[in-house]
């Protein structure tokens with residue numbers, strides 16, 4: 001098994017500043033790999049040697065921006081087709097759309113997010129944005145489960161148009177064992193599983209580095225427990241998005257997400 005780390009710092013249509021977050025996490029991966037290379041004593045990260053490749057995209061020219069979605073889809077397709085694990089370090093949450101579009105119906109997306117990105121408020125744009133992108137698939141949508149949302153607006157009918165199931169932060173806080181059991185059952189029926197983390201799923205005290213924080217979010221150990229519940233060999237990749245270093249406090253978000261990235265790499269590559 002090899003891992004392709006794709007740094008995809010797209011952050012237009014909402015969440016400008018998160019592109020820098022994707023690049024920072026990409027730098028963190030380089031640091032992990034360089035440190036491992038330099039280490040002379042045995043360490044757990046030895047299993048990463050030669051197995052992790054980092055691919056970085058930029059969105060600086062008009063041409064790069066115009067073809068962002070096509071570029072993203074091609075990059076995701078190539079890694080998924082090769083059977084490699086795909087770690088997608090995105091800018092805003094919209095930057096993950098090209099990956100989700102490549103997954104297909106038989107994939108179950110386990111999405112950690114404070115928001116249900118299907119918003120069509122009177123004051124939000126009808127055009128594609130990071131707040132409504134789940135309504136804009138060009139391909140058949142994968143199954144999507146949300147964990148940790150704090151939405152107080154959408155009706156159950158609107159939610160069920162897009163989400164197979166949602167487990168709000170209240171559900172998680174009041175009965176995490178039931179949530180873990182149900183998630184386990186749901187992913188068991190999927191051919192492939194994708195983990196999609198929007199950093200604002202965490203409580204702002206845990207990860208302040210987001211542009212649209214909502215209170216009462218997930219605690220870090222809670223996230224780990226639910227990640228563990230859905231983890232299996234069927235997990236083909238994971239995306240991390242909406243990390244905005246400008247909003248960070250004493251690098252709390254960077255430390256949290258940097259640790260998580262290393263944890264996931266080890267989880268994928270450690271001999272069992």
Ligand SMILES: [Mn+2]
Pocket residue numbers: 093113114115198200201242
């Ligand atoms: Mn969000």
